[in-house]
Amino acid sequence: MFLRMNIGLLIVVNVLLDSCSALVPTGSISQAEWGGTPVATDSGQTIQYITIHHSGVVFEQGKDPKAYLQNLQKWSRAEKTWIDLPYHYILDLDGNIYDGRNPGLPGDTNTSYDVNHHLIICVLGNYEEQIMSNSQMESLVKFTAKKARKYAVPPENIRTHKDWVPTETVCPGRDIQRLFDSGEFHRMVSDRLKSKN
Numbered sequence: 296m297f298l299r300m301n302i303g304l305l306i307v308v309n310v311l312l313d314s315c316s317a318l319v320p321t322g323s324i325s326q327a328e329w330g331g332t333p334v335a336t337d338s339g340q341t342i343q344y345i346t347i348h349h350s351g352v353v354f355e356q357g358k359d360p361k362a363y364l365q366n367l368q369k370w371s372r373a374e375k376t377w378i379d380l381p382y383h384y385i386l387d388l389d390g391n392i393y394d395g396r397n398p399g400l401p402g403d404t405n406t407s408y409d410v411n412h413h414l415i416i417c418v419l420g421n422y423e424e425q426i427m428s429n430s431q432m433e434s435l436v437k438f439t440a441k442k443a444r445k446y447a448v449p450p451e452n453i454r455t456h457k458d459w460v461p462t463e464t465v466c467p468g469r470d471i472q473r474l475f476d477s478g479e480f481h482r483m484v485s486d487r488l489k490s491k492n
């Protein structure tokens with residue numbers, strides 16, 4: 296998008312470059328915006344943990360995340376009889392973040408960890424097979440840091456689904472898990488927390 300910039304517009308370019316990270320969204324897309332029907336009430340859950348998942352099914356480039364979320368919401372309610380999507384936030388292949396279940400309500404899981412007090416963030420796709428893009432990674436780190444700051448979640452409480460139940464799941468897949476195993480994810484989040492935005 297910068298290809299047609301006139302060299303005389305250096306100031307403008309500098310401003311754009313300074314705000315380049317703003318190209319990765321920091322907010323989230325509401326349920327109303329993606330065509331879902333939110334649950335307005337909550338149980339007053341307090342957040343103590345942030346837990347990262349993947350959806351577990353390869354998400355193809357070009358597939359519509361909004362339609363996927365609408366279907367996931369219908370399936371969650373009709374088949375699983377859950378109150379809403381099992382996740383509080385969902386991140387797509389481009390790093391866009393969608394609101395899921397109201398964070399004031401605990402999430403849901405098919406495994407045996409206790410989901411109470413967890414903020415659940417799900418990356419669409421199967422990261423046993425897929426590779427995270429840079430924009431996804433940046434968005435996930437930025438959003439996790441933002442929520443860690445908001446809820447005062449300490450770094451040791453930012454974990455993956457597999458970290459909680461290693462014998463039951465590989466979620467969120469090796470391309471995300473490796474960042475937790477190496478400490479890289481926590482380093483990136485803590486760098487973000489030290490910065491002013």
Ligand SMILES: [Zn+2]
Nearest residue numbers: 348349456466
């Ligand atoms: Zn999971």
